[in-house]
Amino acid sequence: MAPIDCKPTPEDFWVAETLGELGESELLRRLKQFAPPGQLDDDTAQINQNSQELLINTDMFVDGIHFSDDTTTAEDVGWRAVAANLSDLAASGVDQIIGINVGLVAPAHTPWDWIEGVYKGMEAALNQFGGVILGGDCSNGQQKLLAITALGTLGPLRLHRGHARPGDVLVVSGAHGLSRLGLALLQRDPILECVALPEQLKNAAVMAHQRPQPALKALRALETCKPAELPWRAGGTDSSDGLLMAVQGLCQSSGCRAVLHSNDLPRAQEWPEGSSWDQWCLNGGEDFELVLSLPASWARAWLKVMPRSQSVGYMEVGPPKVIWADGSGEVIGSSEFQHFKQN
């Protein structure tokens, strides 16, 4: 029998491009073509109905990625899913939370107790922040997950990433890195073995991870303290993917450069010294604080009324990068949380 001719053709070398190779940023860039221009520039979409502006936001929470049974009780999963969603609405300028639609996927062997816990956690968060469960859907699936869509009305200030301006001051509504520290504590991360952390910091960190608070009060204060002579214009986002990604988002959408003071990183009280800790402050993620680009007088007014808020830098003319204020021009790199990292 003659050997089969199996010389490879060029097609045999062609491998389809996967999400893991693309990465999240490129995926989002490509998906924009399917929506109206600018529609997907912010996390939250805006709808005008009878001169009432509504905000709508969807967030996915997937077992093993956004939570795990080891570190997050069912109640905490429900609370965090709602809090993360409302954080996006807060960072867009929500007034009243209307409610949420809940898409639930879970394998058939999931105990009812877990589902009940998740709904109790969601209920507790809605009781605290406003809104009700409007509706939803559920399905069998291999992996537990929640797909939550939250709706709210828009207040006087529509925050956009792209509304940052050169000359603005960069301010945040609270400390960053706590949630990541909380996760490390819950996971008994070896990095913590030789560090004596104050109990108060440990408790605050675990609370920040399990029961995060959307920055609705900080938003309310921001609206109240606006100097009368200023227009309703501010750049804003939340730090659910970490402080650095939030600032990078402001830069990319507004076309400005951000300058951060390394001594002004928004560390928590009694935050230990050391560069690995500061990485968590920059890249830890799930901080759910407001990250704002404000005219100086508005920033001053806000810092005065919000005790936990602080200034971290400023925006200037320049390519959309984040640099240190030490004059070196060094671009601050990101160990970006990659949703589609190939394992």
Place this chain on the structure above:
Amino acid sequence: MAPIDCKPTPEDFWVAETLGELGESELLRRLKQFAPPGQLDDDTAQINQNSQELLINTDMFVDGIHFSDDTTTAEDVGWRAVAANLSDLAASGVDQIIGINVGLVAPAHTPWDWIEGVYKGMEAALNQFGGVILGGDCSNGQQKLLAITALGTLGPLRLHRGHARPGDVLVVSGAHGLSRLGLALLQRDPILECVALPEQLKNAAVMAHQRPQPALKALRALETCKPAELPWRAGGTDSSDGLLMAVQGLCQSSGCRAVLHSNDLPRAQEWPEGSSWDQWCLNGGEDFELVLSLPASWARAWLKVMPRSQSVGYMEVGPPKVIWADGSGEVIGSSEFQHFKQN
């Protein structure tokens, strides 16, 4: 060593109740406690904003449950996900489709081509039926899935399952069972081996499965043909879970009994005879037709203007069951699609 006393205690026999044991109906019943009274009685929730009523609906589409690569191209997945969602809005009385938020989960090895196909399919459906992609979220996960939330404005007629009344005529907007037949054809189901089906029926069945149409035109006709003397009251739902479950839903929410004429099952043209085929007509699912409970004069007017619509029975006083009109009182059983069936 004395033997360890290992007499089992009652707790040892207690096993946590799982979703598979609960089933979907019981799960939904339990989840209702977490929403305002009546809020979860319809698939679609209603929101009042500045005297504008909005409808919002979430549907999950999970690989291996709602679609599979064997029978559904990526474009068809996108189209069907949108069509199924808009079908719920149609069955609630939507006027204009505002748009959808898309939650996407996919493993890192998913080809970009598949994602692009899904979005092309969604875009094609939105181009045909109205609305745009408003926003969304994406995440890595073990299983491909879409969580779509659709928003629309409410027209003059708010359809509710609970608005069926004794004396109403039961009507449907089209044939049932086609989508299930289409799936069997795509899967080369052995049940079809000895059956010679007309080409036209086969094509219609595959189209019904891959490119279903939400019954927006049928809804528009229903609004237009209402006899002036009647109030805007009609019972309604869609048959995404099959005709029988749709009618059962009308019964349970309204507290009426439904009577079906077995000779009037809404079979497609040239539908083959035989009880297994009629099961698909009753239980096949994914038909996405309107199933309405209407005063007789309104039903007559609608049947006249909608050539594909037909009467299937009537509602009467009685316990909320579905029975045959043969006088036997036999309750029509359901081989209900179980989302949480334990494998």
